[in-house]
Amino acid sequence: MTFSSEAEVTLYYMNYAQRMGFGMSKISSKNGDDGKKYFTLACSRAGKYVSTSKNLLKPNASIKTQCRARLNACICLDGRVVVTSVTLDHNHGLSPNKARYFRCNKNMGSHIKRKLEINDQAGINVSRNFRSMVVEANGYENLTFGEKDCRNYIDKVRRLRLGTGDAEAIQNYFVRMQKQNSQFYYVMDVDDDSRLRNVFWADARCRAAYEYFGEVVTFDTTYLTNKYDMPFAPFVGVNHHGQSVLLGCALLSKEDAKTFTWLFTTWLECMHGRAPNAIITDQDKAMKKAIEVVFPKARHRWCLWHLMKKVPEKFGKYSEYESIKELLHAAVYDSLSKSDFLERWEKMIECYALHDNEWLKGIFEERHRWVPVYVRDVFWAGMSTTQRSESMNSFFDGYVCSKTSLKQFVEQYDSALKDKIEKESKADFGSFNSVIACVSHFGFESQFQKSFTNAKFKEFQVEVSSMMYCHTSFEELVGYNSIFYVIESKKVYDKAKDVVFKVSYNEKDFEIQCTCCLFEFKGILCRHILCVLKLSGKTDLVPSHYIFSQWRKDIKRRHTVIKCGIDNLTGNVELQRVGKACDAFYEVASIDISTEEELLEVMNWIKDLKIKLTCKKNSPIIIEEVNSIQNQASRILDPIVARGKGRPPSKRKASIVDKIIKKKIAGKKTRSSQKRTSCQSSEEVILSL
The missing domain is CATH 1.20.1160 (Paired amphipathic helix 2 (pah2 repeat))
Known part of the structure; x- marks a missing residue:
């Protein structure tokens, strides 16, 4: 037989092998003295078995049986391929039903690879990923690959995304991110041996969000995230919906004053030298010392x-x-x-x-x-604890655990952050698209309804509704200030308790202040001030400086229009093209194709297009993956396992994944212990008999 190319004869023999039920491979290729090229395609069971097992009593399985079935061919000078000899007999059984398991018959198309990558980034594990493809193909026998092939491909893609070494992979990732957006900021701190100690980063969106929500931040390091025991240290603020917003984060190797000073200084440089007005941390002497050095004017509060x-x-x-x-x-x-x-x-x-x-x-x-009465005169966005940081930590549960490598952490960090940004976008849409009805006819409630986001307006409505529990009385006039007493009936442990609050009201300059300091602490007018306004007949409007700007929905904030600085981890141009084509094909397939003639017309069109595109491919296109950034100044080594501060184990928070694994291990140990005890008891009974 004669073929036009080597690829054509290889495909022909592969199809023959699949129909007959054996695997094939190319076992030799050489250039002859006559200028021709000779090659051999043979059964995959050709060759002699050579043991590679280190234990002679446990030999490895082998497929080699010295099968002589093969096809010999040569490539002539004019490019034609001529089959010179063929051996058809095998020394082993053949099975067409099992042919799909041979490696040569396994094929994973570009659309399958794209689907695997998308589902992997969405957090769908490989088993579920593969089962969905089995259902779509209407059975295992209709697939040209197996679950192990999917798992191998996902592992390969993850390695390509971030390279081989943890520290080097993070550095490559940061360089790529900075190329995409020059506002991406990162610093990697290394020791004298070029080993990674600490790393800090903040994308363009975090830096822009700090302009609006950086007045008060919480900082917490009580969450372990990776196999190096490096604590995840996020800077967290509060956005206009009362949601947690990330303002930068770090992975630290130590928790001493020197490390915190480095981190706070780096973060301050990232935020153009603008320090926060207030910061909440846990009761840590090292943090306290570092804050006094880097943020001397900031109010520091303990959780x-x-x-x-x-x-x-x-x-x-x-x-x-x-x-x-x-x-x-x-x-x-x-x-x-x-x-x-x-x-x-x-x-x-x-x-x-x-x-x-x-x-x-x-x-x-x-x-x-830490005592509320000493700190409530400062704006804390309603926070008295580091709960924001801890909620940000818990937000990463399901994405990372204590066995997560650094390169996996960066990858999962991106996935979690995308989710967080989507929640803020949904809240923005809710405040834009819907209005919460007022519960009173007071003009100031309508004023806040138009100005505040829905989440913050609900909090203001709580104050409006609670006016019913307050009784207001005028006490005295001191200069321009009218002094009012507001008696509020509070329920404490199922018992009513009257609490007296003092409100000072300067009607001339419209300055009003309450001893509860809710407005100073939270940015929302308290029920006591509202009661005084009601008694004074000032229920129409309040001055604009009492409508706290951080809670407004009518402000266009720059960070919402900045494209999230998250690396496109797919990074494969070929798969991106395949994705666009698949979307277009799905759109065509979703059109109402009501007759067999219409279906045949579509299928013929796709067949003609396939032939046209195939003819254009004169030579295979090799897609190269960039594994590392070239011309690096020096190679950064992976960090060593971080040492703790000697604090109680309960100080650290474990991820949900770690808790589940620990519980399962404990359960297995308990069952095995009970089983051993039962066996010992049985032996004792038998011996006594």
């Missing part, structure tokens, strides 16, 4: 929840624990003034003789960092 959760640990052994706890909570949460707090604190100390308690002494000296 109230982290501090108060230590109460059982510090006083659990006291016989009067419940009473001490009740008095401490009353002093912290119920004090309306500094003098009130000091009075309650002294009462607790005197009553239970706690003068020598070192922990109480320490937190009392730093009371301006």
Whole structure:
């Protein structure tokens, strides 16, 4: 037989092998003295078995049987391929039904690869990914690949995305990101041995969001994210919907003052030297020292929840624990003034003789960092804890766990951030497209309805609705300020309690202030001020400076129009072209094709187009994947496992994935232990008999 090319004869023999039920491979190729090229296509079971097992008692399986079935051909000088000899007999069984399992018959088309990559980035595991393709193909026998092939391809794609080494892969990723958007900012800190210590990065969207939401941030390092035990340290703010917004993040190798100083300085440079007005952290001396150096003018607040959760640990052994706890909570949460707090604190100390308690002494000296009555005169966006950072940490659950490598972490970080951005976009649309009805006829409620986002307007409506629990009375006139007392009926532990608040109102300059400091703390007018406005007959409008700009929906914020600085991890131009073509084909297929004639017309058109495109391909196109960035100054080594600070294990938060794995392992150990105990008991009974 004669063929026009080597590829044609190879395809012919492959189809023959598939119909007969054996695999094929090219086993030799050489140039002859006559100028011709000779090659051999043979059964995949040709050749002699050579053991590669290190254990002679456990030999590896082999397919080699020295089968002589083959096809010999030569490429003539004019380009024609002539078959010189053929051996058809095999020394083993053939099975056409099993031919799809041979490697030569496995083929994964570009559209399949595209679907695998998309589903992988969406977080769909390979098993479900493959099962969906089985259903689509109407059975395993109709697929030209298996689940293992899908798994191998996904592993290969992930390696191509970020390279081989963790540190080097992150560096390559950051360089690519900066090429896409010059506003992408990153710093990699290495030690004297060129080993990665710390890394910080913030994309263009984070930097733009800081312009609007950088007045107050929370910072927390209590979440482990990777196999190097490097804590994930996000800077988190609050956007106009009250949602957490990422303002930069880091992976740290240590948690000492030097490392935090480096991080805060780097973050400040990233944000063009604009420091936050307020920052919330946990009770950490290293953080405190670094903040005093880098952000000397910022108000530093300790997380109230982290501090108060230590109460059982510090006083659990006291016989009067419940009473001490009740008095401490009353002093912290119920004090309306500094003098009130000091009075309650002294009462607790005197009553239970706690003068020598070192922990109480320490937190009392730093009371301006955590007691609500000492910090509520500053805008904190309604936050008193690092819950925002922790919620951002928990947001990454399902994407990362303690076994995640650094290069996997960067990849999953992008996926989680996309989800976060989509939620903000949905909230923007909700505030743009819908209006929450007012619950009163007051003009100021309608004013805030038009100005605030839906989420923040709901919070304002809570204050409007709670006016019914308040009773307002005029007390006195001091200069231009009218003093009002507002008595609010609060429900505490199923008991009604009256609490008195003092409101100062300068009607001339329209300046109004309440001792609860809700507006200063949260940016929303409190119910007590609203009651005074109602009593004064000023229910139409309030000055614009009482409509806090951070909660407004009518401001065009730059970060919402910046394309998210997330790397296109697909990165394969060929697959992108295939994707566009598939979308177009799906659109054609979705048109109502009601008759067999219409279907035949479409199929013939696709067949003609396929022939036309195939004829244009004179030579195979090789798509090269860029594995690394060239001309790097130096190679950065992977980090060493980070050492902890010696704090209790409960300090660290584990991801949901880690918790599930730990629970399963514990369950297996328990069952195996019970099984051993049962066996031992049975043996004892038998021996006694």
